[in-house]
Amino acid sequence: MSEVIGKWLTVSIAIIIMFTPILGYLDSLHREAVEVTLTEGAKKAAIAGRFTPDIIQEMKDDLVDHYNFTESDIEITATTAQTPRNQYIEATIRVPRGILFVLDLFNQGPEHIEKSTRILSEYVQ
């Protein structure tokens, strides 16, 4: 009996050990994708003076096409009102976060990746 329990424990921990480094790496890459997309979007928005629907759509397309996120899961809140020069434009991207452990035995951490940015507008009327 003890051997059976031991085997099952070994197997379950072995499975978790096999996948966790890769899943952790994936989580880190997802964060990177969100951060880079947001920063590049912010640079474009600074010139336009706001996050235009085009820029927001472009950020979503980038996350969907290149990083395999589902479009309906991506929440982007951004300054869409025209902002004069030297005032801040802000944006936040929130996407669901994947798992870290294949078997749900440990704390998986937060359920979302959320990243905010802020940049001064360059727009001159």
Place this chain on the structure above:
Amino acid sequence: MSQAIRMFFMVLVFAMISIIQWNLDADKTGTRNLKNALELAVHDASLALDESQLGQGLIVFDQVQAETNFQNSLMYHLNVNDSYEPQSASFFQDTIDVKVLTFIDDSTIDPNNPSTTVTFPYVYTNATYDVVDILYGPSVIAVVETKSPRYFSGEKAVLRQAAVYEYFN
């Protein structure tokens, strides 16, 4: 017993691989955070212009305001306080050192010819940090440095990033 020993070694190997991986990941994430934050910070700094000079067709930075913009941007993106020390929510653990924050504009004295101001294109060089860049217009140059916020102790790697934001003439 054999199961227990096997398990022990597996967990040991896992822990070792994890330490290496998470540490490298911290280096990479830290470098990226620093670069992205710095690019936005030099952008914000470059927007502070001296309006009176602008009327005469000269782009001259209002350096006090520019430094404030630069600081505010880094404070927001890296979660640091006004002396660049990390707050509790920050990804970083060590103070962010602003090593270089240089403004090259239409009022900067040419170091090779001290009686005149610089003309663009201008080759900016900084031997200390190995920065060489051809500037086509007034620019803000910044170099920041910090230690990598590694999860597991050991010698901390130094992360250093440079960014230039220029007005294209």
